[in-house]
Amino acid sequence: MNNDQRLHQMLSEPAENTEPPILNRSGFRTGEDAAPAMRPRNLEETGLSELYVADLISKHLFERGVLDLGEVTRCIALPGGTVEQVLAFLREQGRAEVRGATQGGMLRFALTDRGRAAAMEALGRDGYIGPAPVLLSQYTSLVAHQTMSAHGLDREQVRLAFEDITIRSEVLDQLGPAMHSGRSIFIHGDAGTGKTFIARKLARLMSGDVLVPHAVLVADKAVRLFDAGAHEPVSGTPPETSLFLNQGHDPRYVLCKRPVVIVGGELTMDMLEVQYDTATRIHHAPAQWRANNGMLIIDDLGRQRMRPDELFNRWIVPMEESQDHLSLNSGQHFQVPFDVALVFSSNKHPLELADPAFLRRIGYKIRFEALTTDEYRGIWRQECARQGFEADPVLVEFMLEELHGSSNVPLLPCHPRDLIGLAMDYLSYMGQQTLTRESLMKAWQNYFVDAGIAGKERES
Template sequence: MSTNKLYEEILAQPKSVEELDIPQNILIDIILRLLYTEGNVDFRRISQVTRVPHALEQILDWLRKEHLIEVSQSSASHGPLNYIYKLSGPGEDRARESMDRCQYVGPVPVPVHRYSEAIQLQTMGTRLVTPAQVKEALRDLVLPDNFHRRIGPAINSAASLFLYGPPGNGKTTISMQIAQLISGTDPIWLPYALTAGGQIIQIYDRLFHQEVENEQRAAIDGRWGLFKRPSVVVGGEMKVESLDLRFDPLANFYEAPLQLKANGGVFLIDDFGRQQASPIELLNRWVMPLENGLDYLRLRTGQTIVIPFRALIIFCTNLDPFNIADEAFFRRIQMKVGIFNPDEPSYRRIFLKVCQQTGINFDENSYLHLLEKWYRDDNRQFQAVHPRDLLTIIRALCNYDNREIHITQELIDEACEIYFVKH
């Protein structure tokens, strides 16, 4: 990352309205709307909301000269930093007009071109994780040897990852561990909001963006926050519309789509192929971001803005991959990793690990009974999730009977009768 350019040019604290690099009217309207909604507001509050303290005196002086705001008489003798501001009559009229156009009140937005530069500088060729870190993240899972080598390179290149295979073998768990791992790497500077074409796009979402402390905060443009790398997880509820700018017709500003909120982190599409939109619709939407690393978002005005797409996108599916996508799509997915049913030795290791994690004593005879009666006799496939689920049922049965938690052949049979669906 070109640290000098990031900190000295893009994130530098703006000292004037001009250095905000946005139309002056955007800042004016945010201040007027704040005064309209809150009434009498002091300088500190305006600074807290807009996050541009060094540009405020200049713009507040201009608003006073234009007779759009007034300073409360009681505060006039205490200096500009202690002034309490309120709207004048003409200011109230203009604020009302501004509210009709847009109701956004929050951090002053950053121009989209600065955001694009910042994302590229914080993601290009950056080594995020080491083999040791990936192994540690996956240590609670029983996986094939060197499995980490299928995952780690995708993380560091922010490439795409397609996890497929039968259900119950840890695809979602692996994905969540990857997301948690990336979240714990170097944090990322992101703006709270963007502006493009005179419109405001809110990026910050408290569900996905967790801010961290930073010693350089005082020297940084307050319109940016330092966050853990975001993890956005969606499942069957996702629609194609979730990937487009969402315009709020009441507030009259935009909310960033999911992939924009995930930029610089992880975007996990779980249970791919079972979304409300068809796989073809979703795949067509992802062609350009996957191929070029660019996402094209359209404003209601018809203007298109181009955003670098720099999230690790993970597709997880239980379905046959070739029933939901074609070769052209898979060529655009750099890493395809199958997660299959464990073999018998791996199943035993999983069972032992779950016993250890849950504090239940392993019983060899009961375990062999489980294999013989409920797997070999029924020709049932092993699944990695079975030990956890069966031992959870055994624990519940013992608690119900107010007995010490243990494993017996009888409890194995009772748990399996409850758990497995009969043919």
């Protein structure tokens, strides 16, 4: 068993002192812990009204023209029997008609003139076209079932997850308890100290896969939640989990890795609200909603257009109540669960961004600092290996003593990657392959812009 398999096994084990769940004959947890992702057997179990599903099918037919029963079923991700029931309703209402059959005998359907008019009205109210949404109450139950707090972390798991990364032991012993607790984290330190890199790697500590619905129904409006940029579908067969039937989970959900959503200096307060596209009439979930059951990293804190205290205040209620308050473009207010590992990252000291009272609400403040010489050597070796060649100890000592030492440039985790990359560019241009002092010197001169560093000519 390799290290990745060992880590997966360790993270997948339930926390100690938890009783095994009671399973029903379908493999789902029963009672209050019942899994919310069962395949609906009929329209009633979806919680959706017949009229809503009829409008959704009408929108698909309006967009596609003619669809057979199987195609409609795949479009809205509901059982064939439910689709047949709603298509019969549309035919009774004079909104749909049969347009022949496939070679296999499956009926094909299209809208009538009356049906096209009704579909246009439905699109005017809500432009969403896709798999049938899930109810907000169903989604809330799902998030609770998939909460990251279901599995604990210990020191061995954290060290195994980061064994291929050079990181200070005491920093790991801060990050580990922070992720174990589920509290928010404030990572700060000078630029280039590896804050964003390590924050992304924290995803290794988030065990298990999660189900993400394509859309959630709020006040008869579908809010699109699944986002290919934030949610990475899991390939292959589903993992062993009580969320699944033998036939698979409810197809209105996508099985994904736990999401990691990163926002930076481009973040505005509007981006933390439900986005409504006036052209398509579709509602889109904000960043923190897409990050549910995963991690939200707010990078470059202090560089956003809004004041830092304004941004911090936005998180007080979600952090304390585990709920976020949102609204649709119509003004309809609603609440969604907030099950997010919230990570702030900034080059500035926390006291420059928020008052001590708010900082106390953030569980962990972790400072990233410049490297020791041994840590620098370790990262240098890792970067050389990544580039496909063996590290020359003479060259790394040249970097430490001749370049960093004489210029008083602090040892930052980004330096080996950036400088070796620039040196490789030079070597490729010159038709050479072996890393040399000359190529590293060229990289150094191109990299630094301070007058006392890059402008300093070294005598040969």
